[in-house]
Amino acid sequence: MSAAFFLLLSVAVLLGWSQASSARGLPDFTELVEDNAGAVVNISTSSEPKGGNSRNPGMPFDERQLEQLPEFFQDFFRGPQSPFGGGPGNSQPRRSMGSGFIVSSDGYVLTNNHVVEGADEIIVRLNDRRELPATLIGTDPRSDMAVLKIEDGDNLPVVKVGQSRDLKVGEWVFAIGSPFGFDYTVTAGIVSALGRSLPSENYVPFIQTDVAINPGNSGGPLFNLDGEVVGINSQIYTRSGGFMGVSFAIPIDDAMNVFRQLRDDGSVARGWLGVLIQEVNRDLAESFGLKRPRGALVAEVMADSPARDAGLQAGDIVLSYDGDDVELSSDLPPMVGRTPVGETAELRVLRGGEEIELQVEIGRLPEQGSQQASAPSGGSGGPGSAPLGMMVEPLPAEMADSLGVEGGVVVSSVARGAASEAGIRPRDVITEINRQKVTSVQDFREVVRALPDGKAVSVRVVREGRALYLVMKP
Known part of the structure; x- marks a missing residue:
């Protein structure tokens, strides 16, 4: 045989070895699925129609969204055998389907609140095809969680609960569930990001993955490669109604805290600080003397709140909470929410260019309202002319009372200029510029005259009853 033949043979062997090595480097989920599928359940619910022609709450799509799906899926959701009751507005009993998992051998099951919301009957189906009725123990809409108890549950298979705090971005994870009613479907992917904050959820630092999740x-x-549950698959980001590569799961650390409270007390108590916060962007960081954007800017401190009692002020930037850095404003609500009511937490805040420490006794989040929320967004204003491109007037006493502010000026008009570029609008009430209080038109004029040229300065406004900070460059 020629030397060329041996060379080609050697190259082929090396390529085959390389491909085999690469294949061996990928995770094998077969044993993990076999070991854990028994504790994963399918949850079906039914509820009697309450009248009217509203959308079936168990239906994951409205009529417009259904029309955008392929015909196969339209038939699945609308057909007479549909597990969702035949489509929106149907007078038949409404049905919903979802997934869950057993966390105790006596039958406690965790699932999403939206899976069982409004259900009159809940049936849990195991992978050995047993169908068992379940009782709703409690729900927590804020975290979209529900706890069920399988009736006559005894010696049931259970999952192994892990710790979501140990997750790393990029590690493999997999899900078991019933998308579109296809029981025990396994999908896999990686952790895409941690600590995601969604507009609808202030208190859950979601795990983002690219695991295929569907209705x-x-x-x-959501399992890790040790076969431990690290999350509860809850939401997806989609423009089509189906999976687009962005899925969100509730961290199991938070989920188990909610589970224990619902099981033992029937309700969930969350920590409450009592502030309105907003993100610190580059311009705000410059105006407050920060080298880079970080922290949570306090736009408003609520009356009779733990924050007010602790001395927290509007304009403070919370840099750390109980020793943990606050990089984004969305980091703060879950930190506070996880703190037991009555415990004392230490806040490190930036005030007037100096860092100070405050001790705050955490209260209980009221049933209605929220502990922290995003401040309203800025926008452009109407015509007018004045220094900075806006005109202001004295704040009427009745308006001050209705907004709960002490002093300030009301913006009467906004023209093109620094004010409109900052997002200041007519009827905004300005209470502070460049960290200087504004209680009257005279104060406003004096503060404006002293503003440095070309440097970003903060402006605190009250808009529709909510305070926020804007950045203006004179």
């Missing part, structure tokens, strides 16, 4: 997966477990 019916809700409430099912």
Whole structure:
């Protein structure tokens, strides 16, 4: 044989070895699925129609969204055998499907609140095809969680609960659930990001993955490669109604805290600080003397709140909470929410260019309202002319009373200029510029005259009853 033949043979062997090595480097989920599928359940609910022609709450799509799906899926959701009751507005009993998992051998099951919301009957189906009725123990809409108890549950298979705090971005995870009613479907991917904050959820630092999640997966477990549950699959980001590569799961550390409270007390108590916060962007960081954007800017401190009692002020930037850095404003609500009511937390805040420490005794989040929320967004204003491109007037006493502010000026008009570029609008009430209080038109004029040229300065406004900080460059 020629030397060329041996060379080609050697190259082929090396390529085959390389490909085999690469294949061996990928995770094998077969044993993990076999070991854990028994504790994953399918959850089906039914509820009697309450009248009217509203959308079936168990239906994951409205009529417009259904029309955008392929015909196969339209038939699945609308057909007479549909597990969702035949489509929106149907007078038949409404049905919903989802997933869940067993966390105790006596039958406690975790799932999403939206899977069982409004249900009159809940049936849990195991992978050995047993169908068992379940009782709703409690729900927590704020975290979209529900706890069920399988009736006559005894010696049931259970999942192994892990710790979501140990997750790393990029590690492999997999899900087991029932998308579109296809029981025990396994999908896999990686952790895309941690600590995601969604507009609808202030208190859950979501795990973002690229694991395929679709209607019916809700409430099912997210596993790591040790076969431990690290999250509850809850939401997806989509423009089509189906999976687009961005899925969100509730961290199991937070979920188990909610589970224990619902099981033992029937309700969930969350920590409450009592502030309105907003993100610190580059311009705000410059105006407050920060080298880079970080922290949570306090736009408003609520009356009779733990924050007010602790001496927290509007304009403070919370840099750390109980020793943990606050990089984004969305980091703060979950930190506070996880703190037991009555405990004392230490806040490090930036005030007037100096860092100070405050001790705050955490209260209980009221049933209605929220502990922290995003401040309203800025926008452009109307015509007018004045220094900075806006005109102001004295704040009427009745307006001050209705907004709960002490002093300030009301913006009467906004023209092109620094004010409009900052997002100041007519009827905004200005209470502070460049960290200087503004209680009257005279104060406003004096503060404006002293503003440095070309440097970003903060402006605190009250808009529709909510305070926020804007950045203006004179």
